[in-house]
Amino acid sequence: MCAARSSLKETRVVLREKEYPENGEVLQLFTYLTCCFGLGYPVDPVTGSVQKQIVNALHLGERERASTLLSHIGYNKHMLNANHFIHILEYCALTPDPLFGMEIWKIMEEKGVDMNNKCHLLMIQALCNGGYIEEAFNLMNSCGETPNLYPTLRKYNTLLGASADKQSVAHASKCLDLMEHDMLGKDEITYIELLKLAVLQNNLSAAHTIWKEYAKYYSFNLISLKNFIWSFTKLGDLGAACEALRHLVGLVLHGGFTIKKSAEDKMVIPRLDVPIPFYNNFQWSRSNKVDVTSVPTVYEKDNKMDTCENNTDGQKVVGFDLNEVKSVEMMPGNAKTNAITRILRLSFTYVIRACVRPKNSELAEHLFYQMQNLGVKPSRSAYDGLIRVLIKERGFHDGLEVLELMQQKNLKPHDSSFAAISAGCSNGLELDLAEAFLDQMAKCPNARPYNKLLEACDLLDQPERGVHVFGKMKQLKVAPNIKTYELLFSLFGNVNAPYENGNLLSQAEAAKRINLIEDDMVRNGIQHSYVSIRNLLKALGSEGMISGLLHYLRVAENQFTPGTPIYNIVLHSLIEANEGHKAINVFKTLMSHGYHPNDVTCTIMIDCCSMNGSFKSAQGLIAMMIRQGYPPQTQTYTALIKLVLALENFDEALNLLNQACSEGIQLDALLFNTILKEASWKDRIDITEYVMDRMLKKRVTPDPETCGYVFSAYVDRGFYNTAMEALQVMSIHMLSEEDISEKKTMLEEECIYAEDSEAESRILNLFKDSKENLAVALLNLRWCAMVGNPISWSTNESQWVKRLSATNSYT
Structure with missing residues (x-):
C-alpha cells in the first residue's frame, strides 16, 4: 500500500x-x-x-x-x-x-x-x-x-481507446502486452479499439483479421458494422466497406435489435459480452501490403456464419431490389428510427466519401440514390463526397449541378465542397468562378484551392490576379505551403518576360519580389524545395540576373541533389546572357559532380560553342550525345546551324537543314528562322527562298519572326510587291485549318476588312489569350488589305509559292 x-x-x-x-x-x-x-x-x-x-x-x-x-x-x-x-x-x-x-x-x-x-x-x-x-x-x-x-478488461479498453485517440502506437503496444500478460481476453469494445489502431497504422491486413475474428465470436450489430465500414473506407478498401454496408442494410431491414444511449451520449446495443481468450496476433507495423482479394468476408445469414469472397470493385455488393425494400420510416418501432437513420446515414456517407480518392463516381452516385430510396436523407457530408468525386473525375460542371440541388433543399454546403468546386473551376481556367466560390468559404483549412487558383493565374499569365489571391490568403490567415511559394516564384520572379529582356529597373523589381517571398517563407518556417529553387532559377535567368543565378545554384547544390535539369536551366540562362566562360565552368562542375549530360545539356553547350566558333568541340558534344543514346533532334540541328553560320558557312547550314528534314524528326520554325535571320542580314534572297520552299513543303507553321525576316529580305532589295505577297502567304499559313474552314467569314468581317474603330483592338486582345500567332497573322492580313492587296485564301495559287517550287535547289 x-x-x-x-x-x-x-x-x-x-x-x-x-x-x-x-x-x-x-x-x-x-x-x-x-x-x-x-x-x-x-x-x-x-x-x-x-x-x-x-x-x-x-x-x-x-x-x-x-x-x-x-x-x-x-x-x-x-x-x-x-x-x-x-x-x-x-x-x-x-x-x-x-x-x-x-x-x-x-x-x-x-x-x-x-x-x-x-x-x-x-x-x-x-x-x-x-x-x-x-x-x-x-x-x-x-x-x-x-x-x-x-485489472479488468474495461480498464484496459479505456487505455487502449486513449492510445488510439492520441495516435500513440507505443502505448497501444504496451497495453496489448499487459492484456496478454493478465490473460483478460477481449470483448467487442476491444475489437473496436483495435480497429482504430489498424487505421492509425494504415494496416489493412490487421483490419481484415479483426473482422474475421470478430465474426467468429460475435454477431454483427449496427454499431460494430458502422465502425468496420469506417475503418475499411479509411484504409481504402471499397469492396470490404461495401460488403459491410450491404450487411448493415440487411440487418436494419430484418430488425430484431435494441438501441439505447449511454451516459456518454453514445449509441450502444445492450448484450451480455463474454470476453474472448486473448491471442496477440495483431502486428502493428507500417506494412499494409496484402492481397485483399484473398481475404474472405464473413457475414451472418439466417443465424449461420457463411463466407463470401471479398469484392474489391465495390460496385455490386450493396445492391438490393429497391422495389422490395421498405424505407426506414416504414419500419416497425418508430422510437428507434432516429438512431437507425443516423447509423445508416453515417455509414453511407463514409463509403461515398471514400469514392473520392479512386475517382469512382459511378459507385458514389449509386450509393447516394440508394440511401434516398431507403428513406435516409443524405447529409451535407454525403453531398460533399459526391461533389468532390464528380469534380475529380468529370469536372466542375457536374459538381455545380449537385450544388444547385443542395440549394434547392436549403442545405448549406461544407467549406470542402466550395474548395473542391473552386479547384475544379481553376483546372477549367474559369478564374472568376473559382474566386467566387473561394469567397463563399467560411474558413479554409489548407492552401490547396488557393494554390489551384494561383496555378491557373500562372498558366494564363495573370500575375495581377495572383497578387489578389495571395493577399486574400493572408487576410483570411490561410497558411501557405511550399506549393504556394513554388507558384509565387513562377508568377512574380520575373518582370519583363516573355516579350522584353531584363534591365536594371526590372532586375531591381524582381530582386525585391524574390526577397519578399523568401521573407514570408522564413516567417512560416518553410524551406526551399527542388521545384521552388527550379522556378526561382528560371525567373533569375529570364531577367539576366547572373550573380543571383549562380548564388541559388550553390544553394541548390548544398540543400539538394540538383541533377542535370537544374544545371540545364543555369546553362541556358548563361548562354542567353552571353556568359560563355561561366557556362563552361558550370558544365565542368556538372561533370565533376558525377551528373550525366543529356541531349538538352549538349545542345546548350553547342550554342556555347557558336560563341567562340569551336566546331571541333561541338562535334565532341554530338559524339557524347550519340554514345549516351540521344540522337540529334531539331534543337540540336538548330544549334549546329547557328554555329556554322557564325563561321559564315551557308553551304554547311543548308546541308544540315536538308539532313534534319530527311531524319523524320519534328521540325519547328526556329530551325528555319536561324538560317532566314542570317540570310536576311547577308542580303541572300536565294537562300531565303530556298529555305521558305523547304518550310512550306514540310508544312512547318511560320511564326512572327519568320514573317519579319522574309519580309525584310525582300523590302531591303526593293521587291515590295513580292514582300506583300509573301507576307500574305505566310500569315495565312500561321492560321489553323479550323480558323480557315470555320471562321474565315467571321475573321474577314470582324478583323481583316472591318472598318470600325474597334477592329484592331479586337485583334490585339488575342495577345491576352496567348494567341500570339493568330493576332500577328490577322494584323498582317489587315495591313495587306488596307494597302490594296486582295486576300486569297488558296496559297497554292500564289505566284510567289509557284516560283519557290520551281526553284527547288540551291546552287
Missing part, C-alpha cells in the same frame, strides 16, 4: 506540472444530474449531499469551493468508504477533470479510505479522457501492488 501511495504522489506531481486543459461544453444536463443523483451505490445521506454539492461547484467552475468541501467530506464521520467519492469521480471522468480526480485520491489517502476497483476505473478514465495516458498507465501498475485493486 505504501508503494502504491508513493507512486500516486509522483503522478500528482507530474499532473500539477502540466497545463490543465480548458473545459469545453462537455456535459449534457442528464449527465450532470446522473452524477449528482446517481443511484446504485450505498452512501451516507449526509456525505451523499456533500458529493452533490461538490459536483455542483465543479459544474459551476467553483473549484476552490469544491476543494474546500472535499477536504471536509466525512468530517466527524468514522464510516467513510470508496463509494462516498464515486459520484465525484464519475463527474471527473466525464468532464474530464483529471487534476481534481487526483485531489480526491489524495483526500482518500489522508482519511485512510481504501480505493475500490470502481474508483480506480473512474480515475483511469479521467486521466485518459484528459489526455494523461502515461499517468493512467502508472495508475494501472498499482493494481499489482494493492490487494483491493485488480
